Amino acid sequence: MTDRRFLFVLGSARRDGNTEQLARIAAEQLGDVEQRWLWLGDVPLEEYRDVRWPVSERPDPKGNEKLLLDATLEATDIVIASPTYWYSVSSSTKRYLDHWSNWERVPGFLDTMAGKKLWVVTALAEEHHQADALLDALRRAADWTKMSWGGGLVGIGNRPGDVLSDTTALTRAKTFFAA
Incomplete structure (x- = not known):
């Protein structure tokens, strides 16, 4: 596994939250x-604008967008670590995915x-099934890009540190990346 590079x-x-x-x-x-860890709060992206067409007008990525693009391309495994907000990913995560x-x-x-593998780690305040829409959306993103789907690790935690009491998630975390 040493030739792999995880992003x-x-x-x-917030930093150091349950997710x-x-x-x-x-x-x-x-x-x-x-392993490379990038908190989207440190590398905020510009508001997404769909500039796919016409292709001749597509600007080259610069700044934080270029940093995230390069990090994404350099990784063999991408881990989206986003809390479940309103049954989906956070707004900063959505903006990152929109740039794809x-x-x-x-x-x-x-x-x-x-050639990459997509993984998801999420935490939410309610029951595990409340993350189903988030997991489905990211599984579809993996399909769209022809990435392998690594799976989702879901933890329960409302207040900071609560996820450390979710023994089911902690047990699964010990073998999550073994797939």
């Missing part, structure tokens, strides 16, 4: 596998994405 895209509105804590517990099992639509025009983007 953790942290989409929480990030659960992702870090799961990542401990990766050992010496390269423009990046499909970047030469080699879709071919490179096809």
Whole structure:
């Protein structure tokens, strides 16, 4: 597993929230596998504008968009770590994923994405099934890009640190990336 490179895209509105804590517990099992952690609060993206057409007018990604594009392309495994907000990903995570639509025009983007694996880590205040729509949307994103689907790790936690009491999620985190 040492030739793999994991990109953790942290989409929480706060640092070290339940989702990030659960992702870090799961990542401990990766050992010496390269990991890059990017909190979208540190690398905010411009408001998404659909500039796919005409292709001749597509600007080259710059700044934070270029940083995230490069990190996405360099990774073998992408972990979307977003809390479940209103049955979906956070707004910063959605904006990151929206940019994939423009990046499909970047030469080699879709071919490179096809060789990757997409994973999801999420935490929410309610029952696990409340994350079903989020997981389905990201599984479809994996299908669209021809990525392998690694699966979803769902934890329950309302207040900061609550996920550390979800013994089911903590147990699953120990083997989550083994798939």
